[in-house]
Amino acid sequence: xxxxxxxxxxxxxxxxxxxxSLVRVLGHQTVHEYDPILLLDSxxxxxxxxxxxxxxxxxxxxxxxxxxxxxxxMTHKDSLGNEDTIGNGEVQWMTAGSGIMHExxxxxxxxxxxxxxxLNLPVKDKMAPPAYKSIKNSEIEEIExxxxxxxxxxxxxxxxxxxxSKYLPLNxxxxxxxxxxxxxxxxxxxSSIMLFTLLGDAYIGGELVKEKTAVKLTSGDTVEIKATDExxxxxxxxxxxxxxxxxxxxxxxxxTREELNKAFDDLKRGTFIKDKISx
Numbered sequence: 001x002x003x004x005x006x007x008x009x010x011x012x013x014x015x016x017x018x019x020x021s022l023v024r025v026l027g028h029q030t031v032h033e034y035d036p037i038l039l040l041d042s043x044x045x046x047x048x049x050x051x052x053x054x055x056x057x058x059x060x061x062x063x064x065x066x067x068x069x070x071x072x073x074m075t076h077k078d079s080l081g082n083e084d085t086i087g088n089g090e091v092q093w094m095t096a097g098s099g100i101m102h103e104x105x106x107x108x109x110x111x112x113x114x115x116x117x118x119l120n121l122p123v124k125d126k127m128a129p130p131a132y133k134s135i136k137n138s139e140i141e142e143i144e145x146x147x148x149x150x151x152x153x154x155x156x157x158x159x160x161x162x163x164x165s166k167y168l169p170l171n172x173x174x175x176x177x178x179x180x181x182x183x184x185x186x187x188x189x190x191s192s193i194m195l196f197t198l199l200g201d202a203y204i205g206g207e208l209v210k211e212k213t214a215v216k217l218t219s220g221d222t223v224e225i226k227a228t229d230e231x232x233x234x235x236x237x238x239x240x241x242x243x244x245x246x247x248x249x250x251x252x253x254x255x256t257r258e259e260l261n262k263a264f265d266d267l268k269r270g271t272f273i274k275d276k277i278s279x
Contacts, residue, residue, distance in 0.1 A: 004205040004218050009030060058102070067104075068115050095132075129274075140152060148178045157171065179230055180226075193217045193236070194214055197211050198211075201228050247260045
């Protein structure tokens, strides 16, 4: 059975961090529909003033953040002692788990283009040890097709494996379609699948989707994606729906209000970070 679109979100422009201009596509209002993806922020600017203020040191607990910087750069520093820069097609994967402090700097570039996802952690893994992983271009397989190419950012595609998510299954593909090209992807029928049109419009399940739009798909065994007269770049994210309660406050996502209050109390008391290295 072919998958179709059940929901579309284009998002709204806002500022976050120290004044980074971005488009918030998924957030508090889409938690249930896009489960387990909590947040999707889209970045696309040729003006460094939009983003060089960056995201100063801040806490997270209960989630994983996955940043894909297709153009431009992002420098990460955290309370575990990690400091690393990704860019021009690379991925930053951070497990906040029991608690982490990190900052993200966005140096000036010809263009900053990419997205950040927040992937929820299951109840049993909310307090997992924090960790950081950068997925460099040398680790990302690019698979050529007659319709274009697939960049395997994470997960598996037809026997080819990339970085494997530890807590939730996650297949993350960057699909590059030539003009008027189409493809049919096989899908596991009960997977929770969303797509995001990073560049260009595209037909998904026969429906036209404008650039910078997230769509959630119905259940099914396949999904058809087709470019218009212009090329398209579409992000494909497949995971497992959690159907667990969500208590979300700022950078903290837990399952109950009590857990959320405990997290903020830990921040006040200086007991938030369970694993850290002093700078």
